[in-house]
Amino acid sequence: MITNDIYGALQLLVVGMVTVFLVLLIVIYLGKLLIWAVNKWAPEETVAKKVAPAAKAIDTIDANTKAVIDAAISQITGGKGRVAKIEKLKN
Amino acid sequence: MEEILNNIYQMTAFSDIIAANGTYLVMYLLAFVLLYLGIVKHFEPLLLIPIAFGVLIANFPGGDMGVYQADEAGRIVNAEGKVLAENIWEMSLPQIAHDLGLMNFLYYMLIKTGFLPPVIFMGVGALTDFGPMLRNLRLSIFGAAAQMGIFAVLIIAVASGQFNIKEAASLGIIGGADGPTAIFTTIKLAPHLLAPIAIAAYSYMALVPVIIPLVVKLTCSEKELRINMKEQDKLFPPTNKMKNEKVIKIIFPIAVTTIVALLVPSAVSLIGMLMFGNLLKEIGSDTGRLFDTISNSIMNTATVFLGLCVGATMTVQAFLNWTTIGIVVGGFFAFGLSIASGICMVKITNLFSKKKINPLIGATGLSAVPMASRVCNEISTKYDPKNHVLNYCMSSNVSGVIGSAVAAGVLISFLQNMTL
Numbered sequence: 232m233i234t235n236d237i238y239g240a241l242q243l244l245v246v247g248m249v250t251v252f253l254v255l256l257i258v259i260y261l262g263k264l265l266i267w268a269v270n271k272w273a274p275e276e277t278v279a280k281k282v283a284p285a286a287k288a289i290d291t292i293d294a295n296t297k298a299v300i301d302a303a304i305s306q307i308t309g310g311k312g313r314v315a316k317i318e319k320l321k322n
Numbered sequence: 323m324e325e326i327l328n329n330i331y332q333m334t335a336f337s338d339i340i341a342a343n344g345t346y347l348v349m350y351l352l353a354f355v356l357l358y359l360g361i362v363k364h365f366e367p368l369l370l371i372p373i374a375f376g377v378l379i380a381n382f383p384g385g386d387m388g389v390y391q392a393d394e395a396g397r398i399v400n401a402e403g404k405v406l407a408e409n410i411w412e413m414s415l416p417q418i419a420h421d422l423g424l425m426n427f428l429y430y431m432l433i434k435t436g437f438l439p440p441v442i443f444m445g446v447g448a449l450t451d452f453g454p455m456l457r458n459l460r461l462s463i464f465g466a467a468a469q470m471g472i473f474a475v476l477i478i479a480v481a482s483g484q485f486n487i488k489e490a491a492s493l494g495i496i497g498g499a500d501g502p503t504a505i506f507t508t509i510k511l512a513p514h515l516l517a518p519i520a521i522a523a524y525s526y527m528a529l530v531p532v533i534i535p536l537v538v539k540l541t542c543s544e545k546e547l548r549i550n551m552k553e554q555d556k557l558f559p560p561t562n563k564m565k566n567e568k569v570i571k572i573i574f575p576i577a578v579t580t581i582v583a584l585l586v587p588s589a590v591s592l593i594g595m596l597m598f599g600n601l602l603k604e605i606g607s608d609t610g611r612l613f614d615t616i617s618n619s620i621m622n623t624a625t626v627f628l629g630l631c632v633g634a635t636m637t638v639q640a641f642l643n644w645t646t647i648g649i650v651v652g653g654f655f656a657f658g659l660s661i662a663s664g665i666c667m668v669k670i671t672n673l674f675s676k677k678k679i680n681p682l683i684g685a686t687g688l689s690a691v692p693m694a695s696r697v698c699n700e701i702s703t704k705y706d707p708k709n710h711v712l713n714y715c716m717s718s719n720v721s722g723v724i725g726s727a728v729a730a731g732v733l734i735s736f737l738q739n740m741t742l
Contacts, residue, residue, distance in 0.1 A: 236480040236487045243491070244473035247732040248466075254585055254728045255466040255721055261577055262459045265570050266562045274565035 292317050338383030345638045346381050352636075353378040356525075365528035366693075369501065369629050373524060376425075376633015386423030388637040391514045398422070401639045425634040428627055433516070436509050438628045439502035440595040445621025446502070446723070447599025448613055450691065452574055454716035456564060461683050461714055465721030467667030468687025469729045471497030471660030475652050476733075484648050488512050488740065491733040493649055496523045497656030498726030499530070500689035503592060505632070507730045510738050517635035518646040522653035524632075530693045533654075534685055537661040538701060542681045546669075547705045549680040551714045558677040571604040582728065588738075589731025593724065660688040664718065686715040687722045695719045 297317065304312045331337055339346045356374030360367040380388035390398045396409035406422060407413060410430065419427035432438045455462055472494040479490035492508040492515055504523035508516050526533065538547070564570055575597035582593045602613040664687030668679050682698035695715035702711045 233480065233483055236490075237477065239487050240473075240477040240480045240490065243487075243733065243736060244477060246736070247473050247729050248470065250586060250732050251466045251469050251725050251728050252463070254582060255463055255725055257581055257585070258578055258721070258724065259459045259462050261581060262456050262462075262570075262574065263562055265573055265577065266456065266564050269570050269573070270563075270565045273569050275569075 292319070335382045335384055342383075342638065345642055346383070348642060349377060349381040349636065349638055352641075353381070353633075359528060365531075366524065368625055369524050370528055372626055372629025373521065373633040376630040377636045378633075380425065380634040380637050387425045387634055389426055389429045389517075389631065389635040389640075390422060391516075391635070391640060393514075425631065429631045429634065432627055433505070433631045434509065434513065436506060436591070438624050438631075439506035439509075440591045441620060441624045442502045442628060443592050443727075444595040444599040444616050445624065446691070447575070447596035447601075448603045448617035448621070450596070450600055450603075450720060450723070451716075452571060452600065452720060453567065454713045455720045456567075456570060456574065458560070458714055458717040459562065460560075461679065461717040462721035464664050464667055464684045464687040464718040465723075465725040466687070467684065468660045468664035468718070468722055469498060469725045470663035471656040471658070471688070472726070472729050472733075474659050474663075475656035478655065479648075479652050482648070484645065488737050489515055489645075491737055492519055493652045494656055495519075495726070495730055495733065496526065496649075496653035497660040498689055498722075498729060499523075499527055499657060499660065499694070500723060500726045501527060502628075503689070503726050503730045505628070506592060507733055510734050514640075515645070515649065517632065517637075517640050518649040519653070520632040521636060522650050526653055526657045527690050527693070530690050531697050533657055534661055534694060534697045535701060537658050538665070538682065538685055538698075541662055541665050544705060546672075546681050547702060548709065549678045550706065550709045551680055551683075551711055552709075554677050554679070568604070568606075572601065575601040575604065578724070582724070582731075586728050586731040586735070588735040589727050592727040592730065596723065596727070657688070661685050664688065680709075680711055680714070682711055683714050683718050686719040687725070689719070689722045689726050691719050691723060692716060694722075 297314075300317060301314050304314055353374050356370050356377065359365040360370035360374060379385060390400065390406060392398045392407070392410045396407070396411040397405065398407040398410055399405050407418075410418065413421070415427060415431055418430055474494075475497055476487075476490045476494035479485045479493050480487055485493060488511040492504075492512040495504045495507045496519060498504065501520070501524050505516065505520050508519045512519075579590070579594050579597040583590045599616055602609045602616060605613075664684030665681045666684070667687075668681045668684035672678050672681075680702060682702055686694040686698050688694060695712055698715045699710060699712040702709045
């Protein structure tokens with residue numbers, strides 16, 4: 232009985248691992264195919280354009296506001312901290 | 323007066339607890355340890371606390387909150403040998419609630435029917451982002467390698483002679499590190515072992531921050547753990563960059579469900595629900611209300627009832643025996659072997675590939691999303707603070723969820739109708 236069960240378990244090991252590898256390989260190549268197809272026929276979204284508004288936001292912060300932020304940071308950090316960059320966040 | 327006091331004593335739980343020679347005290351201790359791990363140590367508190375409380379309330383004699391396991395004919399016999407139900411499958415739910423108590427009503431309605439695990443998978447899908455996986459598709463294959471522990475422990479358990487093949491399969495699935503999958507498989511193959519298997523699966527998932535570093539320490543060198551994935555990406559840039567991630571993420575769950583359904587239909591109840599939840603998330607505002615419901619209300623409700631019911635199956639009669647100890651030990655091996663298999667696969671790949679991969683990415687091939695990835699990221703940053711591998715680990719981690727569900731599907735389809 233145990234010998235039969237061990238034989239069955241070994242069979243399951245082979246079938247199970249082959250199936251898992253096969254399914255994930257198919258998922259991987261399906262993903263690659265999807266990326267290729269969407270890139271070719273529907274490449275609408277672009278990532279690089281979002282930098283400009285941040286740069287513009289820095290320009291809109293006037294010197295007084297910057298001085299107040301600098302002073303606040305200096306007060307909170309005991310003079311150790313400094314402002315490297317100020318960005319206006321989108322609402 | 324003495325008779326009144328005796329009656330009061332008999333009315334309380336003390337009489338039965340004392341008569342049981344401390345076995346109930348072991349269960350209380352277990353409940354308190356689990357509560358401690360959940361509340362103080364923050365180990366999977368959302369699951370461990372309901373499970374632990376379920377254990378506690380199930381083990382007060384006379385409370386009728388413990389779940390009774392029926393044999394294959396549906397007959398339920400209590401610890402004293404009294405027949406509580408001749409055939410529970412012919413009883414209506416109100417009758418179960420009346421005769422066996424509230425917890426049995428919940429258990430036979432929600433767990434025994436296999437209802438809750440797919441519902442939880444739906445919630446998990448809604449909370450899962452396949453983005454890291456799609457960005458690093460090559461790494462997803464390690465989610466397959468890490469299922470080796472399931473089948474290795476299946477063989478060991480059968481060879482030990484203590485478990486039949488269905489019980490061994492339910493034990494092995496702990497190595498998938500996926501609670502709902504372990505419960506779903508056990509309900510189908512060995513429902514009488516649900517309590518120890520569920521508790522072992524969730525306990526080891528909660529102990530991922532301990533088990534992964536242990537296995538990594540035993541199997542990986544410092545040089546391997548210092549492999550910087552971002553630098554490797556700079557040296558060998560990935561070829562498949564996504565230009566429209568939103569569209570890809572919407573099509574992906576539909577395509578994966580279709581493929582898996584065709585290849586392993588028995589895994590559809592898990593994978594299908596996982597991908598359905600994910601699809602609702604990715605569609606965005608059009609299905610925002612549904613996404614909100616499944617990722618919050620439904621997921622939380624399912625987790626509460628799953629935890630309580632699983633805990634309530636851990637009664638003295640069902641838990642304190644050698645089979646449970648075998649499951650706890652075997653479950654640990656399954657878990658450890660799964661992690662080690664993922665790591666070994668990475669090492670083998672590194673032998674043949676110019677682009678080296680950090681072995682931690684193989685260690686996250688088991689499920690336990692996203693805790694396994696977080697733990698591996700902590701390990702890598704310990705060796706090199708700039709080496710963040712979280713996104714890469716998430717790739718194999720998410721594919722591990724698919725892998726363990728497929729492995730469960732194979733086990734169920736091969737063994738469910740087997741007569742022993």
